[in-house]
Amino acid sequence: MSVRFFHWGAIVSLIALILLTLGWELWLAPLRPGGSLLALKAVVLLAPLMGVLKGRIYTYQWSSMFILAFFAEGVMRAWADAGLSQQLAGVEVMLTVLFFGFVIFFVRSSQSQKNT
Structure with a gap:
């Protein structure tokens, strides 16, 4: 499989996790009626988003x-x-297992491309 496949897999799984977190804590099953402050954990998931979108190896490494x-x-x-x-x-x-797997394979594939 190509680096591009793993890159897009990581992007899709991370965005899906962000949307899941928001939907879960605001509308679907919040801890308190009307929404929960746990929705703020979606903000934490935004931290690696730009680096993942740009394919930065360092971001992939720490986000794993x-x-x-x-x-x-x-x-x-x-x-x-x-x-x-x-x-x-x-x-x-x-989604976290998918993201983790895509990240690991992206970094591994990227490094093997550099070595060839």
Whole structure:
């Protein structure tokens, strides 16, 4: 697979995670009726967005560790929550795993292209 595929996979999964976070905490299953301040965690996800969009290796490298916090949150909420919130947590886990995989393969493919 090409570097471009992994690049676009990372972009799509990160944007999907941002949208999921906003939808989850504002409308779909917020902790409090009317929305939750947990929606602000979507702002944190904006930190790596520009670097990922531009294909910066350094951003990909640190975001691979950064995304693990969202993975941990998804696992805990999938275990502790019920109903729609539990399902959304499962989607969060899936998106973080996808993002992590795309990031790892993007960096690996980019470095192997430089070496050839």
